[in-house]
Amino acid sequence: MEDIINAFLLMSNFVFVPAIAYGSQLALGAVGVTLVYGILRFSNFAHGDTMAFGTMVVILFTWFFQAYGINLGPLPTAILALPFGIIFTIIFLLTCDKLVYKFYRERKAVPVTYLIASVGIMFVLNGIIRFIIGPNDQRFADGERFIIKAKEMKQLLGTAEGVSIKVSQGLTFVTAFIVVVVLFWFLNKTRTGKSMRAFSDNEDLALLSGISPDKVVTVTWILVAILATIAGTLYGLDKSFKPFTYFMLLLPIFASAIVGGLGNPLGAIAGGYVIAFSEIMITYPYKKFISYMVPGDWKPDSLVQLLSTDYKFAVSFIILVLVLLFKPTGIFSGKSV
């Protein structure tokens, strides 16, 4: 019995807790992608770099606050800097829309044109971020590191294994939960939110009903900026900030949005967790877990790791391909790609 408890604690520590945190970050990113897809009708390849841009501004303001000795005690200073990151990202995205996307919207361009334009914005953004903050790793998490330490938990329970929960992980989950609840309230209960859903459902009919496309587009970009900055900052606090990593995040984020059903925010959230759990469960070495579960002499010699963590993006890729082959509209029946 004790072995089973230990096995469970082990899995919680190395799989469940990290996967929930990572899944929440992917979910927030994927909701942003799905909103752009549903309302502006294109796949926004600049989303990963939008997250990086927002996070960069948050880091700069974090440094500023730290220099003046302003902090939030046990919580990371980045939370204080978050609103500034959001504001700058909103300004950036609205400027992009005015300068680039609006041009194509007026010409009623096909989605692939937007997609290529977003790739262009992605590269420009890539350059801007490297120019301002550099290509290196930045750690900006401060304050308390753990909510629960594994060691303390072991002593408390008297078990061989313990679960540690980092502040960044707890923060990620709580923030993601609040953001999602507020987002769904906005989309389902407010007039503006409903008009966005109407626009996503049937653009022509939305126009006939007098819904203003300019307003819908503006509100969408504001929501995307908020979601991207929060997702990026939470990811950066949990791991670290490196521009290239954020660019690479595009793959699991798109996989999440597509697995859940493009255009469907609920699906994007579910997709985020599906991808995060698959990625972590497939790259986790099960040696110790199996040792707890089987009699002593059955203990495996190898690591029992299905795939090396170097291949973690392959997992998103495989899931993406499987979904596109067998259920192109995703779990929650969004638009087919």
Next chain:
Amino acid sequence: MTYLIGTGMTGGYGGTDILHNCSITAEKGEIAVIVGPNGAGKSTAMKAIFGMINIHTGTVTLDGEDISVLSPQARVAKGMAFVPQTSNVFPTMSVEENLEMGAFLRKDDINGTMEQVFDLFPILKDKRSQNAGELSGGQRQQVAVGRALMTQPKVLMLDEPTAGVSPIVMDELFDNIIEVAKAGITILMVEQNARQALNIADKGYVLVQGRNKFTDTGEKLLNNHEVRKSFLGG
């Protein structure tokens, strides 16, 4: 004074003209029906009146006001409502939300109008929280008409409202349309089911190749030998 007048309308989608000197008028509270063979420009004539296609000659007036150059959205604000033939609801939104979106331009209380729509289509009241995309074809048409009525329009334009619904539902829809007209709303309708549509029409227009071929009351058109032979199957 005729309420809605489209006179001498000539135009089309791009280079070639589809409508040629086509005229459609309707009095207040009247049901006007446009019928004709496939490709006669029935829907095009209606879209021209609503401003969805450009006419280079001819004018459209509503209640004496020239609205020829207004966009469809501006015409909605003037009191015209249009129900497209296909994709005329918001499929992932509930029936109630569909109606709310119909009234998007209104700033006043819309509950009264919503109750009127529910009185007209009682089934929608039961399904108010169900998504419009999950309804049957006939119910979806009711949502579409209901959405258009939410702006409290003076003119309701219907593009083949009975396309793809069963004959029983079609009769019901026509009954609903008569009721709407009795409330003083002008109805302009394009119909495939010419015989049934002319039955309820005050005025009928038979278009052929974008031109007015016959114009008369619905009853007279039904009794017109040539119309019967050519368009109503004897």
